[in-house]
Amino acid sequence: MAGKRSVIPFGPQHPVLPEPIHIDLITEDEKVVEAVPSIGFVHRGLEQLVTKKDFGEMVYVAERICGICSFGHGYGYVNAIEHIMDIHPTDRARFIRTMLFELSRMHSHILWLGLMADAFGFESLFMETWKYREKILDMLEAATGGRVIFSIIRIGGLRKDVPDEVMQGFLPELDKVVEGIKSCEKVFLSDPAVLSRLKGIGYLSKEDAIALGCEGPFLRASGVDTDNRMRGYAAYSSVDFDIITSDEGDSYARCYVRIQEIYQSASIIRQCIEKMPKEGIYVPIKGFPNGEYMTVIEQPRGGACYYVHSSGRKFIERMRVRTPTFANIPALTKTLQGCDVADVPILVVTIDPCISCTER
Amino acid sequence: MSLVNFTKTELKNLFSKPATEKYPDGPATYKEGTRGHIVNNMDACVLCGVCQMRCPTRAITVDRKGQTWSIRPFSCIQCRRCVDNCPKKSLSMAKEYTEPDVEKSQMDFELSDRQKEVLAEQARQAAERAKAAMLATKQKTVQAKEDKPGEKPGADPDPGKADK
Ligand code: SF4
Numbered sequence: 001m002a003g004k005r006s007v008i009p010f011g012p013q014h015p016v017l018p019e020p021i022h023i024d025l026i027t028e029d030e031k032v033v034e035a036v037p038s039i040g041f042v043h044r045g046l047e048q049l050v051t052k053k054d055f056g057e058m059v060y061v062a063e064r065i066c067g068i069c070s071f072g073h074g075y076g077y078v079n080a081i082e083h084i085m086d087i088h089p090t091d092r093a094r095f096i097r098t099m100l101f102e103l104s105r106m107h108s109h110i111l112w113l114g115l116m117a118d119a120f121g122f123e124s125l126f127m128e129t130w131k132y133r134e135k136i137l138d139m140l141e142a143a144t145g146g147r148v149i150f151s152i153i154r155i156g157g158l159r160k161d162v163p164d165e166v167m168q169g170f171l172p173e174l175d176k177v178v179e180g181i182k183s184c185e186k187v188f189l190s191d192p193a194v195l196s197r198l199k200g201i202g203y204l205s206k207e208d209a210i211a212l213g214c215e216g217p218f219l220r221a222s223g224v225d226t227d228n229r230m231r232g233y234a235a236y237s238s239v240d241f242d243i244i245t246s247d248e249g250d251s252y253a254r255c256y257v258r259i260q261e262i263y264q265s266a267s268i269i270r271q272c273i274e275k276m277p278k279e280g281i282y283v284p285i286k287g288f289p290n291g292e293y294m295t296v297i298e299q300p301r302g303g304a305c306y307y308v309h310s311s312g313r314k315f316i317e318r319m320r321v322r323t324p325t326f327a328n329i330p331a332l333t334k335t336l337q338g339c340d341v342a343d344v345p346i347l348v349v350t351i352d353p354c355i356s357c358t359e360r
Numbered sequence: 361m362s363l364v365n366f367t368k369t370e371l372k373n374l375f376s377k378p379a380t381e382k383y384p385d386g387p388a389t390y391k392e393g394t395r396g397h398i399v400n401n402m403d404a405c406v407l408c409g410v411c412q413m414r415c416p417t418r419a420i421t422v423d424r425k426g427q428t429w430s431i432r433p434f435s436c437i438q439c440r441r442c443v444d445n446c447p448k449k450s451l452s453m454a455k456e457y458t459e460p461d462v463e464k465s466q467m468d469f470e471l472s473d474r475q476k477e478v479l480a481e482q483a484r485q486a487a488e489r490a491k492a493a494m495l496a497t498k499q500k501t502v503q504a505k506e507d508k509p510g511e512k513p514g515a516d517p518d519p520g521k522a523d524k
């Protein structure tokens with residue numbers, strides 16, 4: 001006999017959520033039978049601003065789509081414009097961009113580990129992981145002058161060079177971070193109490209992950225090996241890395257994939273610093289963009305699409321961003337079906353939700 | 361097993377120095393090149409207005425008449441665009457973040473007396489140059505007018521004059 005159904009509202013304000021998303025959990029006893037998400041609490045209309053800011057100023061707006069993957073958003077927009085205007089940034093600019101991109105990925109994944117630890121109630125682990133994230137933020141600050149918004153990228157290259165000594169200084173720091181994350185990894189991946197909260201929770205099959213259009217580590221944790229970095233934008237074609245996947249498809253697998261990606265990012269950064277070319281960082285641009293382009297890049301949370309349409313004027317006509325969290329919400333509702341109410345916060349965190357970029 | 365692992369980390373943390381700074385009780389440390397806030401050297405600014413034009417958030421106002429340069433620090437996004445574009449290199453970025461405030465204030469800076477004099481002198485020289493240029497054009501026009509009758513049919517044309 002089916003139990004009595006009741007609806008539990010989850011969010012938009014909830015201790016586990018840094019940003020507002022609302023989910024109506026339809027429950028039967030302690031089990032969730034259906035989850036109905038609603039978004040739209042933090043829409044800021046940033047895409048509309050392309051008609052008000054000229055195409056060069058728009059880089060600053062694009063960066064502000066999100067505070068965690070700010071570099072990626074700036075890069076996605078700049079990449080689209082550079083394709084329209086047929087600009088080829090110098091090799092040094094490409095390598096520095098890749099390095100900053102990977103530093104952003106590292107700090108985003110470490111942030112996620114901390115939020116995850118917080119979600120299953122391990123406060124000291126949360127602080128320990130964020131201690132290492134701080135080191136990455138320090139590196140970003142030393143390289144760009146900003147901790148959250150970097151304002152270093154511009155159409156045609158970079159606005160500021162990162163001196164070689166500064167980059168060499170990153171190498172020992174990276175070792176420390178990797179060592180620190182290794183010590184935390186033991187807890188995340190083999191602590192019995194943590195495992196009881198992660199193993200087998202929120203299973204998503206490979207077929208469902210593909211059918212529901214998941215992105216990023218969430219997709220790779222279900223055994224699908226796609227990674228947009230393999231397309232070779234920026235300097236990704238010049239560095240060695242693999243796609244990290246796991247076949248388990250549960251919360252544990254998502255944790256595993258993200259931790260491995262932190263090590264992988266550290267390795268990409270090392271390769272970038274080793275191979276860093278010497279020449280300039282900027283190629284001058286002429287005229288205004290005329291045409292349209294759609295680019296897909298791999299943000300820490302998954303593939304993000306940037307579409308730009310412009311008709312040879314100072315102001316772009318249309319810009320559209322599709323962010324990975326938006327693509328992952330349908331799969332989230334799928335994983336929520338059949339879970340315990342107590343596991344909902346963890347499952348919401350496993351997609352690494354970034355609501356402000358979803359709604360822009 | 362792993363709990364023992366984490367106990368090690370916790371013990372280490374207990375006896376090592378804090379990972380955080382006690383700001384605002386102690387001073388905050390910034391990296392070299394942190395984009396904190398904009399400073400204008402009023403001894404070098406020429407009030408050209410390039411920074412105002414380039415600022416993506418229109419945080420800067422240049423008043424040439426009143427000889428002031430103003431910034432709204434709470435609108436500034438510390439992007440450094442004005443610093444990169446200032447032709448006199450009078451703008452710079454200081455490391456410290458903007459102080460908190462209870463309202464979105466505007467900060468006005470007046471040109472230094474020395475710079476005022478320099479600008480006044482420059483303006484005077486520019487005016488003189490303009491005057492001289494105007495006189496020269498005037499003379500040219502008068503001369504051209506005098507030359508015109510020479511071009512009339514029947515008169516003796518002086519071919520060299522037209523080139524002068
Ligand atoms: S660009 Fe430089 S010189 Fe010109 S008004 Fe601004 S601060 Fe002054």
Ligand code: SF4
Pocket residue numbers: 398414415416417418419420431435436437438439440441442443
């Ligand atoms: S730093 Fe950027 S936002 Fe601030 S005043 Fe300069 S140009 Fe404007």
